[in-house]
Amino acid sequence: MSKATRATQALDRAGIAYSVHAYAYDPEAPRIGLQAAEALGIPPDRILKTLMAEADGKPVCVLVASDREISLKRLAAACGAKTAAMLKPAEAERITGYHVGGISPLGQKRRLPVVIDAAALAAGHAEIYVNGGGRGLQVRLKPSDLVALLSAQAAPLT
Template sequence: MSRSTRATQVLSKAGIAFETVTYDYDPDAERIGLQAAEAIGEEPRRVLKTLMAMVDGKPVCVVVPSDREVSMKKLAAAFGGKSASMMKPADAERATGYHVGGISPFGQKKQVPTAIEVTALEETHVYINGGQRGLQVRLDPRAARDILKAIAAPLIAD
């Protein structure tokens, strides 16, 4: 597995401090983010999943803890929209240039508006997909927010 992806190249070029962590990706896992957390021995709240969604018909990227679900109502509100829905996997792959299970918010083909769960910013470090199945990057969540120009908002369902 290559530890150099578009995602890691974007982080390096921006001077963001990060470490790469690899694990055995299980394509049959019921919840990919939770499988990643278990495989790397980290709390699920620190392993963030990257989801692609639509808000009022426009693509957005959402970064939330792997053990939580996104509230569509809160997601729409974060972007000032009326409605939100998850993007179909094939559309997410086309939009990002990454494969499902390896979608990173960093280095997407076309950068779209991004939101990160506000509680993730309380962590000293988080893990976010590094642009390849089985590859995570460990970094400061505030650095992730800054490079993504992400909105920090409450996004998880109660």
Template sequence: MSKTTRATQLLSQAGVAFTVHAYDYDPNAERVGLQAAEALGEAPHRVLKTLMAEVDGNPVCVVVPSDREVSMKKLASAFHGKSANMMRPADVGGISPFGQKKTVPTAIEEAALGEPLVYINGGQRGLQVRLDPKHALKALKAVAAPLIA
């Protein structure tokens, strides 16, 4: 497994301190984020999942704790929209908010910013980056908002 991905390259270029953590990815896991947390030996609220959604028909990226669900109403509000819906995972696949081919607006659950370090997808399945969530927010030019139901 390569530990250099578009995600890690973006973080390095942005001067963000991070560490890379590989784990045994289970493609059959019912909830991939929770499986990652267990494999890493971390609390699920510190392992953030990356989801793709649409707000008023426009794609957005959402980063929330792996043990929580996104509130569509709060998500729409975070982007000053009227409605939101999740994209189908089959249309998106495993993703990282860092180094996406097409950059989209990103929101991070504000509660995650209270953690000293979090894990976020590092650009391939079975690879997480561990970093200060405030540095992730800045590198992504993301908004922090209450997003969970």
């Protein structure tokens, strides 16, 4: 990779081992996470998609396996909120500083609470993938490193 992203810079600053994996991003793909998994030849449950939501009006970053859908009721419960909703793409971009399709949980403009679907961690993968801060870019790292760096909370979301 010729250019660092805010996500890879965050990993470098934290001293976390990772590898970068580029693929041909398809903006027309109906499910970007599944397209990334197919393009990289990786099982979809190893690629965690980054979703931006709000719980009682406060933004939250959500990570879930690319082949799963979250329950907004479960997200609200995990956040101790009454309601949860997905953010509109423009709002997600404004808050994170990333473009939709390239939103990483790492290196966002401001630190937000992060909730990871417990099922994604329970799968027991030695390494998982998250967006590396650009469209067509994934980073592979240990789940424990990701959780620690993001101070993420695991909860059943699907």
